[in-house]
Amino acid sequence: MDTIAGLFNYWIVIVLMMIGFYVVIADSNLIKKIIGLNIFQTSVFILYISVAKIDGGAAPILEDGITNYVNPLPHVLILTAIVVGIATTALGLALIVRIKEAYNTIEEDEIHEKDGTL
Amino acid sequence: MMNLLLDDLPALQVMLPLLCAPLCFILRIKGLPWLIAFVTSILTFAVSFMLFNQVADGDILSYAMGGWAPPWGIEYRVDRLNSFFMLLISGIGVVALLFARKSVDSEIIACKQSIFYSAFMLCLAGLLGILITGDAFNVFVFLEISALSSYVLISFGQDRRALTATFQYLIMGTIGATMILIGLGFMYMMTGTLNMADLATRLPEVMNTNTIRTAFAFIVIGASIKLALFPLHIWLPNAYSYAPSVVTVFLAATSTKVALYVLLRFVFTVFGAEFAFGEMPLQHILMFMAVLAVLTGSLCAVFQTNIKHVLAYSSIGQIGYMVIGVALLTTTGLAAGILHVFNHAIMKACLFLAIGCVYYRHGSARIEDFKGIGKTMPWTMAAFVIGGLGLIGMPLTVGFISKWYLVIAAMEQGAIGAVTISIILIGSLLAVAYVWRIVEVAYFNEPTKEKAKIKEAPLALLIPTWIMALATIYFGIKTDFSVIAATNAATTLMGAK
Numbered sequence: 001m002d003t004i005a006g007l008f009n010y011w012i013v014i015v016l017m018m019i020g021f022y023v024v025i026a027d028s029n030l031i032k033k034i035i036g037l038n039i040f041q042t043s044v045f046i047l048y049i050s051v052a053k054i055d056g057g058a059a060p061i062l063e064d065g066i067t068n069y070v071n072p073l074p075h076v077l078i079l080t081a082i083v084v085g086i087a088t089t090a091l092g093l094a095l096i097v098r099i100k101e102a103y104n105t106i107e108e109d110e111i112h113e114k115d116g117t118l
Numbered sequence: 119m120m121n122l123l124l125d126d127l128p129a130l131q132v133m134l135p136l137l138c139a140p141l142c143f144i145l146r147i148k149g150l151p152w153l154i155a156f157v158t159s160i161l162t163f164a165v166s167f168m169l170f171n172q173v174a175d176g177d178i179l180s181y182a183m184g185g186w187a188p189p190w191g192i193e194y195r196v197d198r199l200n201s202f203f204m205l206l207i208s209g210i211g212v213v214a215l216l217f218a219r220k221s222v223d224s225e226i227i228a229c230k231q232s233i234f235y236s237a238f239m240l241c242l243a244g245l246l247g248i249l250i251t252g253d254a255f256n257v258f259v260f261l262e263i264s265a266l267s268s269y270v271l272i273s274f275g276q277d278r279r280a281l282t283a284t285f286q287y288l289i290m291g292t293i294g295a296t297m298i299l300i301g302l303g304f305m306y307m308m309t310g311t312l313n314m315a316d317l318a319t320r321l322p323e324v325m326n327t328n329t330i331r332t333a334f335a336f337i338v339i340g341a342s343i344k345l346a347l348f349p350l351h352i353w354l355p356n357a358y359s360y361a362p363s364v365v366t367v368f369l370a371a372t373s374t375k376v377a378l379y380v381l382l383r384f385v386f387t388v389f390g391a392e393f394a395f396g397e398m399p400l401q402h403i404l405m406f407m408a409v410l411a412v413l414t415g416s417l418c419a420v421f422q423t424n425i426k427h428v429l430a431y432s433s434i435g436q437i438g439y440m441v442i443g444v445a446l447l448t449t450t451g452l453a454a455g456i457l458h459v460f461n462h463a464i465m466k467a468c469l470f471l472a473i474g475c476v477y478y479r480h481g482s483a484r485i486e487d488f489k490g491i492g493k494t495m496p497w498t499m500a501a502f503v504i505g506g507l508g509l510i511g512m513p514l515t516v517g518f519i520s521k522w523y524l525v526i527a528a529m530e531q532g533a534i535g536a537v538t539i540s541i542i543l544i545g546s547l548l549a550v551a552y553v554w555r556i557v558e559v560a561y562f563n564e565p566t567k568e569k570a571k572i573k574e575a576p577l578a579l580l581i582p583t584w585i586m587a588l589a590t591i592y593f594g595i596k597t598d599f600s601v602i603a604a605t606n607a608a609t610t611l612m613g614a615k
Binding site (some may be wrong): 024034037074080088111 | 282297300
């Protein structure tokens with residue numbers, strides 16, 4: 001029971017990660033690929049934040065009577081990773097706009113057909 | 119004032135190109151962004167040269183970013199390994215930018231050029247940042263800076279396939295970087311630190327946990343995607359082929375090399391060779407993949423019709439040689455691998471610069487454009503031949519030197535060594551095949567009528583091309599600099615743990 005309920009966050013991380021990864025690999029729609037990539041990255045954010053959590057831990061502010069603090073560093077690290085994720089998503093979507101202009105489609109198999117590859 | 123600057127050299131190494139990126143973007147006066155980028159790259163090269171000399175005796179230079187002492191703050195750490203890589207990367211940056219002015223003028227419309235140069239500077243800053251930092255999370259941040267800017271750079275290609283190539287690179291690159299991020303998370307979970315030197319002292323206590331083994335696997339696979347190690351190389355050929363000429367030169371000579379550095383740094387310094395090769399079967403995996411990389415990369419190169427594709431597939435094969443050197447797991451093998459990083463960067467830059475000259479005149483780099491080019495563009499083609507001989511591994515070129523040391527390192531190994539040597543020989547024979555095909559078309563075919571009028575590339579393009587061609591010969595004859603630097607780097611790495 002402990003392994004399922006106690007590690008609930010980590011199970012969610014694994015499930016999200018696999019969903020995201022599967023969408024990136026299996027879907028031929030470019031926007032869905034980017035969304036899949038996003039889910040994949042988000043699962044890692046949750047992983048980091050879950051690592052920081054301590055049962056009964058307080059916010060990391062010095063105050064009398066509190067001995068357990070939640071580690072704030074993973075949150076800060078993940079803030080950086082979120083920014084990176086947004087930049088990647090933005091760049092990916094911008095590329096899709098230009099791909100749409102150049103090929104008039106955003107389906108991967110149709111793009112390959114138009115290029116004569118595959 | 120001067121002393122103050124000298125103390126801050128490690129910070130300047132990254133800050134100079136990072137600060138110049140917005141400058142290039144803001145000052146949109148014709149020709150100015152290029153000038154800023156070029157001057158910055160020369161300054162960056164000077165900084166890395168000074169750093170290289172400072173640590174040449176085996177000292178380690180530790181710089182606390184913002185005055186926060188490591189392991190709490192971010193530490194920049196220069197040793198003989200990364201100073202050698204930084205010297206290489208910033209040197210290639212200077213040559214690429216020298217080539218860029220004319221080449222970019224012809225390939226990218228004027229109003230977009232400032233964006234191009236600022237992305238170029240960001241990419242340089244990112245690559246140097248990965249090399250210099252001693253903080254594991256910082257590696258991820260700089261990895262993404264360099265990756266995002268190189269996606270932008272590649273998407274500047276004129277062919278519409280540049281866009282799909284960029285998209286594929288973006289997907290694979292992000293997955294690779296995210297995997298490194300997962301690995302870092304696991305390591306932080308077990309040790310509570312992100313400083314590499316600190317990690318190296320704390321990891322042994324928890325080495326026997328599955329968490330650390332998983333972290334190791336994630337980081338190795340993430341770095342291998344960035345390295346384009348077979349079979350994780352699919353993004354590379356198209357990204358190199360459809361990017362603008364300058365970008366191909368720069369990325370081919372730098373980005374995969376930096377990824378190899380990430381792999382070396384994590385495997386040898388952070389995890390330690392004992393864990394990586396003793397407990398985990400990394401040696402067999404790397405050796406197997408590297409051998410396949412040499413064979414398939416070289417074989418694919420033989421059958422391509424776009425010359426940029428030929429060289430891109432040959433890059434995959436050459437990456438295999440570097441990894442073979444690493445997987446031999448001796449100081450000589452490691453030195454040979456690092457030496458090949460240096461030598462391959464020089465000759466691939468030379469080849470792609472020559473292709474850039476051809477592209478400048480012909481507007482494409484298909485094999486039929488090379489008909490009779492030996493007569494119409496003799497200087498360009500001569501530089502190409504020198505680079506090509508390097509790929510084959512002819513004596514008096516850099517390619518021979520690194521293969522020679524690779525063979526020496528392999529001979530110490532007995533049975534595995536014999537297999538390795540035969541793979542190196544087969545790879546070299548395949549290189550003869552794909553280089554000869556181009557040379558044959560260039561020298562023994564007559565140019566078509568409309569192509570016969572095409573003149574030699576302008577001097578502004580020939581000078582950087584020949585700098586690299588002469589470097590290919592120079593470092594092939596006078597080997598003390600590169601061999602000593604590579605051996606020192608390998609000793610530092612092996613002695614680190």
